[in-house]
Amino acid sequence: GYYGVILPGVIQRNILENPGWYTQYTPYQAEIAQGRLQALLNFQTMVLDLTGMQIANASLLDEGTAAAEAMFMQYSLRKNANAKTFFVSEEVFPQTIDILKTRSQPYGIDLLIGDHRTVELTDDMFGAIVQYPAGNGEVFDYSDFANKAHDKNIKLTVAADIMSLALLTPPGEWGADIVVGTTQRFGIPMGFGGPHAAYFATKEEYKRSMPGRIIGVTIDAQGDYALRMALQTREQHIRRDKATSNICTAQALLAIMAGMYAAYHGPKGIKLIAERIHGLAVLLANSLKELGYQQENEAYFDTLRFNVGELVNPIHGEALNNEVNLNYNGQTITISIDETTSVEDVKTIVRFFGKVKAVNQNDIDVDGLKSELETTIPSSLQRASAYLTHPIFNSHHSEHEMLRYIKSLEAKDLSLCHSMIALGSCTMKLNATTEMIPVTWAEFSNLHPFAPIDQTGGYMQIMDELNRWLSEITGFAAMSLQPNAGAQGEYAGLMVIRAYHQDRGDFHRNVALIPSSAHGTNPASAAMAGMKIVITKCDEKGNIDVEDLREKAQQYADNLSCLMVTYPST
Numbered sequence: 001g002y003y004g005v006i007l008p009g010v011i012q013r014n015i016l017e018n019p020g021w022y023t024q025y026t027p028y029q030a031e032i033a034q035g036r037l038q039a040l041l042n043f044q045t046m047v048l049d050l051t052g053m054q055i056a057n058a059s060l061l062d063e064g065t066a067a068a069e070a071m072f073m074q075y076s077l078r079k080n081a082n083a084k085t086f087f088v089s090e091e092v093f094p095q096t097i098d099i100l101k102t103r104s105q106p107y108g109i110d111l112l113i114g115d116h117r118t119v120e121l122t123d124d125m126f127g128a129i130v131q132y133p134a135g136n137g138e139v140f141d142y143s144d145f146a147n148k149a150h151d152k153n154i155k156l157t158v159a160a161d162i163m164s165l166a167l168l169t170p171p172g173e174w175g176a177d178i179v180v181g182t183t184q185r186f187g188i189p190m191g192f193g194g195p196h197a198a199y200f201a202t203k204e205e206y207k208r209s210m211p212g213r214i215i216g217v218t219i220d221a222q223g224d225y226a227l228r229m230a231l232q233t234r235e236q237h238i239r240r241d242k243a244t245s246n247i248c249t250a251q252a253l254l255a256i257m258a259g260m261y262a263a264y265h266g267p268k269g270i271k272l273i274a275e276r277i278h279g280l281a282v283l284l285a286n287s288l289k290e291l292g293y294q295q296e297n298e299a300y301f302d303t304l305r306f307n308v309g310e311l312v313n314p315i316h317g318e319a320l321n322n323e324v325n326l327n328y329n330g331q332t333i334t335i336s337i338d339e340t341t342s343v344e345d346v347k348t349i350v351r352f353f354g355k356v357k358a359v360n361q362n363d364i365d366v367d368g369l370k371s372e373l374e375t376t377i378p379s380s381l382q383r384a385s386a387y388l389t390h391p392i393f394n395s396h397h398s399e400h401e402m403l404r405y406i407k408s409l410e411a412k413d414l415s416l417c418h419s420m421i422a423l424g425s426c427t428m429k430l431n432a433t434t435e436m437i438p439v440t441w442a443e444f445s446n447l448h449p450f451a452p453i454d455q456t457g458g459y460m461q462i463m464d465e466l467n468r469w470l471s472e473i474t475g476f477a478a479m480s481l482q483p484n485a486g487a488q489g490e491y492a493g494l495m496v497i498r499a500y501h502q503d504r505g506d507f508h509r510n511v512a513l514i515p516s517s518a519h520g521t522n523p524a525s526a527a528m529a530g531m532k533i534v535i536t537k538c539d540e541k542g543n544i545d546v547e548d549l550r551e552k553a554q555q556y557a558d559n560l561s562c563l564m565v566t567y568p569s570t
Contacts, residue, residue, distance in 0.1 A: 016253070
């Protein structure tokens with residue numbers, strides 16, 4: 001689920017490292033955010049084209065939480081109120097399954113984790129999710145599964161690798177109701193697991209149920225083309241505990257970078273990158289076959305799977321000697337190819353796979369095999385539809401053209417380069433240059449989150465130090481660095497409170513007292529944590545009416561779970 005990438009220098013220098021892009025505030029005030037809104041509309045268009053869906057949002061926080069949002073959206077759309085089961089393919093990435101387990105609990109949703117090829121779909125299921133390509137690398141034809149699901153009124157979410165969709169039939173063409181994933185492969189470094197911009201796409205008919213921001217086209221007072229955030233009545237700052245999600249943010253900077261990556265490379269460039277990745281995977285599979293290793297995925301995009309039996313430990317040792325990390329699951333090894341992989345990398349892997357069998361690399365003609373490559377993707381799953389057809393994705397393929405386009409959009413926005421931004425409430429901050437510079441260092445940005453712990457000592461030290469500092473500042477015993485947005489932090493805290501009460505046997509304690517002045521994410525997060533929200537009064541300055549708070553606390557004393565306060569007040 002995480003891959004090495006090549007971030008184009010023109011995007012790194014002019015967006016990621018440019019305060020004109022990274023200090024802009026949430027685009028609530030459209031007239032000072034037209035450049036960024038255009039860049040986010042590009043992102044949405046890119047997602048729509050590649051997934052084959054009809055509407056997309058302007059990004060979510062990561063693939064796992066996007067999948068959880070899809071699960072809840074399917075749950076809220078179910079026609080059978082008694083349907084409580086959500087099917088999860090066992091080939092969905094494990095980090096996504098973990099998040100689904102957490103998010104399903106407060107709603108009383110039962111997860112059924114199994115094989116999509118053998119599962120019996122029943123009337124008590126409201127939704128399902130599969131991975132495309134699967135977690136083990138196999139590219140399955142899910143069209144029959146999608147048809148069977150729809151016959152049972154079960155909606156289907158597909159977690160899809162966006163780079164693979166340049167070659168594979170998009171999920172929107174074979175029955176997906178929702179498509180989610182990460183755009184990390186579009187020029188966003190791994191960064192030990194994040195942050196990365198997730199995407200969420202669905203059908204037009206579900207637009208009022210989907211989470212996150214949506215950028216839409218309108219006209220201004222003069223009748224000219226303009227952009228604004230659309231369909232905001234779904235969102236927490238308006239609907240509060242009735243919102244479609246507690247999400248009040250987006251990975252905007254990273255979504256903008258991913259959209260610019262698509263604009264810079266264009267449809268031909270993206271396809272060439274995808275074909276090169278797939279070609280190197282086929283080359284490696286064919287080369288290792290010459291050594292007697294049998295690749296087990298019938299169809300694949302970039303990930304190969306080998307059962308190497310008792311050779312797993314010798315191969316592991318040789319891989320480490322060659323500074324190569326592979327994925328090990330018992331006697332099965334999976335190898336993923338990415339944009340940064342070279343033919344020399346393939347030769348290195350062939351060399352040490354051969355060494356454990358006492359075969360000389362020179363006995364395998366890797367260069368000769370390059371002329372015999374054929375795709376493993378069956379014709380029924382090969383993409384035939386066009387994508388990235390808009391002129392924006394077909395105009396800026398040289399560095400100076402890309403530079404001018406980025407600058408033309410930047411000039412339309414107000415950022416901290418120009419003035420203070422009086423809108424700030426939960427985002428009253430400027431990331432110091434000292435903080436931003438190391439983000440682009442390869443030593444930090446190119447580390448895979450599943451790298452062995454003896455290779456991640458630097459990150460562990462940083463996290464330990466930050467944990468201790470934040471604990472000292474706040475007066476708490478320990479700190480979680482997992483939530484990557486304020487709303488996620490709220491949810492994590494509420495789930496800890498919920499777990500505390502349940503650990504004591506107080507399953508009935510589910511009332512959260514929340515002031516009327518609270519940010520909309522507060523009641524939305526409490527609802528997601530399975531709590532009943534009771535609003536307490538505030539005065540005209542937003543201060544809590546302590547007498548009303550006391551009365552409500554006494555009234556709900558038997559079932560009281562927590563008080564949720566914003567400090568300082570919103």
